[in-house]
Amino acid sequence: DTAVSQTPKYLVTQMGNDKSIKCEQNLGHDTMYWYKQDSKKFLKIMFSYNNKELIINETVPNRFSPKSPDKAHLNLHINSLELGDSAVYFCASSGGRSGEQYFGPGTRLTVT
Amino acid sequence: KNQVEQSPQSLIILEGKNCTLQCNYTVSPFSNLRWYKQDTGRGPVSLTIMTFSENTKSNGRYTATLDADTKQSSLHITASQLSDSASYICVVSAGYQKVTFGTGTKLQVIP
Numbered sequence: 001d002t003a004v005s006q007t008p009k010y011l012v013t014q015m016g017n018d019k020s021i022k023c024e025q026n027l028g029h030d031t032m033y034w035y036k037q038d039s040k041k042f043l044k045i046m047f048s049y050n051n052k053e054l055i056i057n058e059t060v061p062n063r064f065s066p067k068s069p070d071k072a073h074l075n076l077h078i079n080s081l082e083l084g085d086s087a088v089y090f091c092a093s094s095g096g097r098s099g100e101q102y103f104g105p106g107t108r109l110t111v112t
Numbered sequence: 113k114n115q116v117e118q119s120p121q122s123l124i125i126l127e128g129k130n131c132t133l134q135c136n137y138t139v140s141p142f143s144n145l146r147w148y149k150q151d152t153g154r155g156p157v158s159l160t161i162m163t164f165s166e167n168t169k170s171n172g173r174y175t176a177t178l179d180a181d182t183k184q185s186s187l188h189i190t191a192s193q194l195s196d197s198a199s200y201i202c203v204v205s206a207g208y209q210k211v212t213f214g215t216g217t218k219l220q221v222i223p
Binding site: 004040041042043044045090092099100101102103104105106 | 144146150153154155156157158161199201205211213215216218
């Protein structure tokens, strides 16, 4: 069973387009996250949701909009894609006392 | 400013050898420290987690140490295998939801 899944795994699109990445977790966790990993492999948090409520919103362009229809899902919608948005986007979830985060496989976004 | 610095940036070792990765942090207040392993093309996977009161934690051939006084942690890998080739990321939490990621050490194990 896949704990945290993301779709699609690869996404190639042109500048100016709008795209969405979906994330689902079946761990029963209350908290979900979106991270961006750039070419230097540095992971940077973008958003965090707890029980469908936004609790962390780092300095991210408002072209990025997360949506959490329920506790198990956190989708990321990106408007007017730019070249600099090319990166690997990871979804993660956490729960329990330790707060350990479980990561999805990542979505490699390439903007041309 | 909360920071997590890792060294070395990259490391190449021969299969069967041991190695130690370093993590220095300035995160405050300290909650816990985790080491993650990230294989190429995959998401990070947790190896160990340590709280303030723990100074060593093992997971198979991986042993993490923590010195909360000097704010340093190390990850020791014993008898390395080719499958250990990956990036290792140190992550420090300063309380609920306040997580700082290190830039990682890329390890390559060669036959």
